[in-house]
Amino acid sequence: MKIALHTFAVASSLFLLSATARAIDYAPFNYSGPGDTVITGIRGASDVPGYAVITGSLSIPNSGGNTQAIIYEGSIYSQNGTWTPLTPTINGQTITTSTLYGPNTGYYDTSLGENGIRAVGSYKYSTGGSYDHGLMYTRIGGVSTWSQFDVPEEVAGAPVLYTIAHSTMGSLVVGNYDVQLDRGRAFVYDLNSSTFRNFLPVVQGIAFDSITAYGIWKNSNGTYTVAGGYSNLANHVLDAGYLVDYDPSKTGNDAYTHFTSFQYQNEPLASLISHFDGIVATDDGYNLTGDHATLASPQNQLGFFAHVTRSEDGGFDLTADWLSIEYPGNAITSGNTVYAESVLGVSTGSTTTSYIATVPEPSSLALLGLAGLAAILRRRS
Structure with a gap:
C-alpha cells in the first residue's frame, strides 16, 4: 500500500485538531503531608481503569535537599488512594536520600503476587560517596526488601x-551510569541472571556521545521496547528521543532491532531537546511522554504527550503525533511518566507541583475527519 506524503500530513493535522478541540485537563497531584512531591513513574495495577502504582520522592524539610522515596496506590482519577513515604533499609548503611522511579506490579508480573510491587531508583548513604547508587524495592506478600545494585567496573x-x-x-531493569560526568551511558540489568549489560553502545554503526534508557515495556512476544534519548554531535543531534526493540535472549547488536529516532513535532531543525521518559503500550503502538525545548522558546522546557504506531514491517512509524504539555502559569513542565492518555510529572514556576494532565478524546468533528481519512486510505490501498 502506497500513501502520498500529504496524507500523513492530513493524519497529523487531524490528530492535533482532535486533541486541541478542547483543552487538556490539568490537575495537581501531591502528597498531603509536608515536603514537595515529585512523581516519577507509574504502572497499572488492576483491570479497573486508572488504578495504578505511582513512584516518586518527597523532599525532606530542612535537610539541605535530601529526598525520601514515596509510593501512591489507588485511582489516579479520584486521587483517593494511599500515599506511603518509605525509608530504605540496607544493612550497615545510614541512608540520607532516596528516590523511586518506574515500577512494576503484580498485575503485569505474577511472580510479585497480588498487590506486589517492584520499583527501582537511586539513593545515597553516609559512607557511600557523593554520587547515587542504584536502588531496588520489592514488596511481595506484604514483606518489603531493599537492595543496592551498581553497575560493576568490569562492565x-x-x-x-x-x-x-x-x-x-518483566525481568529487566534499565537505567544509566557514568564513568565521567560529561557522558551518560545506559545499562540493562537482568533480574533472572543478576547480570548487567551496556545498553545500546552502538547502533547502525553509530557510537553515541551520550545515551539514556528511561522507559521499558514488555511486549507479548517476549521482547521489550525501550525509550530514552541520545546525543550525537557529529550528526548535529543535541538530544533526540528514540525507541528500540530489545531481545534479552540475544547478544551483541543482534539484541537490538527497529532503532528509530524522534524529535519534537517531527522537526529536527527546530528541536533542541526531545527526550522520551515514559512509555505505555496501546492497541496500535505506544503512548510516550518526556521533555522538549525548541529554538523558538529554548528557555521553556516543557513536557509532551506523543503517540507512535507500529509500522507494517514490525518497526515504528517514522513520525509521531505530538502534543505539548504545559502546566498553566509555569514556564517549566516535565513529562515524567504516562498511563493511557494521562501524563504525570512536575511543573515549576509561579508554583511547584506534581500534576496529572489528561489528553481529551477526539471531538466529533475530528472523528468525522478521521473517518474521511480512512476512506482516503481505502481508496489508495
Missing part, C-alpha cells in the same frame, strides 16, 4: 561514578 570498563535505575518491567 563499565572504568570506575563507576553513579548508577541510577529508571524503570523495570
Whole structure:
C-alpha cells in the first residue's frame, strides 16, 4: 500500500485538531503531608481503569535537599488512594536520600503476587560517596526488601561514578551510569541472571556521545521496547528521543532491532531537546511522554504527550503525533511518566507541583475527519 506524503500530513493535522478541540485537563497531584512531591513513574495495577502504582520522592524539610522515596496506590482519577513515604533499609548503611522511579506490579508480573510491587531508583548513604547508587524495592506478600545494585567496573570498563535505575518491567531493569560526568551511558540489568549489560553502545554503526534508557515495556512476544534519548554531535543531534526493540535472549547488536529516532513535532531543525521518559503500550503502538525545548522558546522546557504506531514491517512509524504539555502559569513542565492518555510529572514556576494532565478524546468533528481519512486510505490501498 502506497500513501502520498500529504496524507500523513492530513493524519497529523487531524490528530492535533482532535486533541486541541478542547483543552487538556490539568490537575495537581501531591502528597498531603509536608515536603514537595515529585512523581516519577507509574504502572497499572488492576483491570479497573486508572488504578495504578505511582513512584516518586518527597523532599525532606530542612535537610539541605535530601529526598525520601514515596509510593501512591489507588485511582489516579479520584486521587483517593494511599500515599506511603518509605525509608530504605540496607544493612550497615545510614541512608540520607532516596528516590523511586518506574515500577512494576503484580498485575503485569505474577511472580510479585497480588498487590506486589517492584520499583527501582537511586539513593545515597553516609559512607557511600557523593554520587547515587542504584536502588531496588520489592514488596511481595506484604514483606518489603531493599537492595543496592551498581553497575560493576568490569562492565563499565572504568570506575563507576553513579548508577541510577529508571524503570523495570518483566525481568529487566534499565537505567544509566557514568564513568565521567560529561557522558551518560545506559545499562540493562537482568533480574533472572543478576547480570548487567551496556545498553545500546552502538547502533547502525553509530557510537553515541551520550545515551539514556528511561522507559521499558514488555511486549507479548517476549521482547521489550525501550525509550530514552541520545546525543550525537557529529550528526548535529543535541538530544533526540528514540525507541528500540530489545531481545534479552540475544547478544551483541543482534539484541537490538527497529532503532528509530524522534524529535519534537517531527522537526529536527527546530528541536533542541526531545527526550522520551515514559512509555505505555496501546492497541496500535505506544503512548510516550518526556521533555522538549525548541529554538523558538529554548528557555521553556516543557513536557509532551506523543503517540507512535507500529509500522507494517514490525518497526515504528517514522513520525509521531505530538502534543505539548504545559502546566498553566509555569514556564517549566516535565513529562515524567504516562498511563493511557494521562501524563504525570512536575511543573515549576509561579508554583511547584506534581500534576496529572489528561489528553481529551477526539471531538466529533475530528472523528468525522478521521473517518474521511480512512476512506482516503481505502481508496489508495
